[in-house]
Amino acid sequence: MNEYDSSKMVDMMCTKRNMQLTKDPSEADLILLNTCSIREKPQEKVFHQLGRWKPLKKKKPELIIGVGGCVASQEGENIIKRAPYVDIVFGPQTLHRLPKMYDDAVKTNLPSIDTSFPKIEKFSKFPDAININPSAFVSIMEGCSKFCSFCVVPNTRGLEVSRPPEQILNEIKKLADRGVREINLLGQNVNAYRAKDFHGIKLCLADLLHLVADIDGVDRIRFTTSHPLQFTDDLINSFENRKLANYLHLPVQSGSDRILKLMERKHKVERYIDRIEKLRSIRPDISISSDFIVGFPGETDADFEETIDLINKIGFDQSYSFIFSPRPNTPAADMVDDVPYEEKLSRLNKLQALISQNSNKISQSMIGTKQSVLVEKQSKKNTDQLAGRTENNRWVNFDGPHDLIGSFVNLSVTEALPNSLRARLIN
Ligand code: SAM
Numbered sequence: 001m002n003e004y005d006s007s008k009m010v011d012m013m014c015t016k017r018n019m020q021l022t023k024d025p026s027e028a029d030l031i032l033l034n035t036c037s038i039r040e041k042p043q044e045k046v047f048h049q050l051g052r053w054k055p056l057k058k059k060k061p062e063l064i065i066g067v068g069g070c071v072a073s074q075e076g077e078n079i080i081k082r083a084p085y086v087d088i089v090f091g092p093q094t095l096h097r098l099p100k101m102y103d104d105a106v107k108t109n110l111p112s113i114d115t116s117f118p119k120i121e122k123f124s125k126f127p128d129a130i131n132i133n134p135s136a137f138v139s140i141m142e143g144c145s146k147f148c149s150f151c152v153v154p155n156t157r158g159l160e161v162s163r164p165p166e167q168i169l170n171e172i173k174k175l176a177d178r179g180v181r182e183i184n185l186l187g188q189n190v191n192a193y194r195a196k197d198f199h200g201i202k203l204c205l206a207d208l209l210h211l212v213a214d215i216d217g218v219d220r221i222r223f224t225t226s227h228p229l230q231f232t233d234d235l236i237n238s239f240e241n242r243k244l245a246n247y248l249h250l251p252v253q254s255g256s257d258r259i260l261k262l263m264e265r266k267h268k269v270e271r272y273i274d275r276i277e278k279l280r281s282i283r284p285d286i287s288i289s290s291d292f293i294v295g296f297p298g299e300t301d302a303d304f305e306e307t308i309d310l311i312n313k314i315g316f317d318q319s320y321s322f323i324f325s326p327r328p329n330t331p332a333a334d335m336v337d338d339v340p341y342e343e344k345l346s347r348l349n350k351l352q353a354l355i356s357q358n359s360n361k362i363s364q365s366m367i368g369t370k371q372s373v374l375v376e377k378q379s380k381k382n383t384d385q386l387a388g389r390t391e392n393n394r395w396v397n398f399d400g401p402h403d404l405i406g407s408f409v410n411l412s413v414t415e416a417l418p419n420s421l422r423a424r425l426i427n
């Protein structure tokens with residue numbers, strides 16, 4: 001989500017203020033920091049990074065420094081109090097106002113702060129994307145109304161709002177006309193997507209997926225992230241369409257009903273298992289990944305073992321896992337947290353080792369198989385090679401001519417490495 005937002009900031013400033021990107025901060029007239037406050041660590045990094053840029057501002061007083069994203073939304077003018085050399089503070093919902101905020105900061109020499117939540121106006125203000133890849137993100141909804149007890153997102157990104165379908169389809173058609181072949185529909189909870197079309201007909205994510213799949217040139221679709229609660233039968237049935245990648249990221253957080261209740265996830269473990277079983281009746285070999293929080297306040301050994309049991313039952317592929325981080329203004333931050341940090345770390349290590357073992361097994365089982373891969377770019381390590389992703393989200397490197405970038409190829413997997421695969425071109 002932040003990657004997508006950052007690319008929109010670049011599009012806005014390059015298109016509307018004729019700026020160019022530089023990788024050298026000492027050359028810049030404007031430096032923007034997009035931030036995340038989902039856990040404490042990324043939030044602290046914000047102030048360290050700002051401190052590193054402070055001397056640049058001393059050397060070049062006309063330099064404008066802006067902070068966007070969820071830390072900006074959460075902290076507002078506190079950012080300026082703690083780092084007075086910052087000129088602009090904007091939230092995830094006001095990044096389209098950046099050019100005007102930049103002009104104001106230059107003209108007045110005063111800080112420009114706007115972290116409000118205007119109702120989804122930003123998408124109609126974005127210019128066409130400047131840089132595109134064969135695979136593109138397209139945001140379909142914003143914010144979250146689930147209020148899990150540990151999470152800052154409803155406070156920092158606002159409540160769920162869905163983009164009108166025509167606007168989304170239009171953006172995707174334009175991307176497809178420019179050669180984009182894979183679309184990744186984005187939102188904090190894409191399956192909460194609810195919007196009326198031009199004729200007043202209500203659409204949900206399953207309806208939107210059908211419309212996206214009908215667009216000429218779009219050959220692979222992904223969506224992220226989903227919540228098990230609104231993972232409906234309709235959405236599961238959408239996987240009958242082979243344009244949907246054979247991969248699903250469906251965060252579960254914990255395998256213990258007691259902890260899920262404390263997390264206010266609003267479903268039980270059984271619901272999660274039932275959703276995956278139904279999905280596997282349509283796609284038996286689909287890869288499932290998840291997010292896990294370990295060491296939630298009050299998590300016992302027995303609760304944690306239930307998470308381990310769930311991992312063994314589902315056979316999760318590459319997943320994300322975090323130690324619980326208390327966040328401001330969330331109910332979980334006030335819960336009694338009596339699990340020692342060393343214990344949390346040891347649980348995290350055990351969980352991550354098990355997930356790696358599963359995902360390595362999946363990678364090994366792919367050796368000798370044929371995989372359809374969208375070629376996205378030159379390989380990082382060897383510029384004679386190409387790199388693309390399999391349906392189950394693994395990077396594959398292989399020898400091939402550069403004019404294949406942007407097309408789908410069939411590859412035979414020859415080797416499974418810890419973070420990627422190697423393969424041979426079949427056609
Ligand atoms: N909407 C998605 C869902 O419901 O699963 C998740 C979005 S959240 C931005 C991404 C992940 O960050 C969560 O799934 C959770 O595992 C992790 N996360 C959120 N708050 C956290 C916290 N306070 N401490 C540790 N991890 C957290």
Ligand code: SF4
Nearest residue numbers: 144146147148151153
């Ligand atoms: Fe945060 Fe996801 Fe829960 Fe929303 S559903 S509050 S984004 S963890």
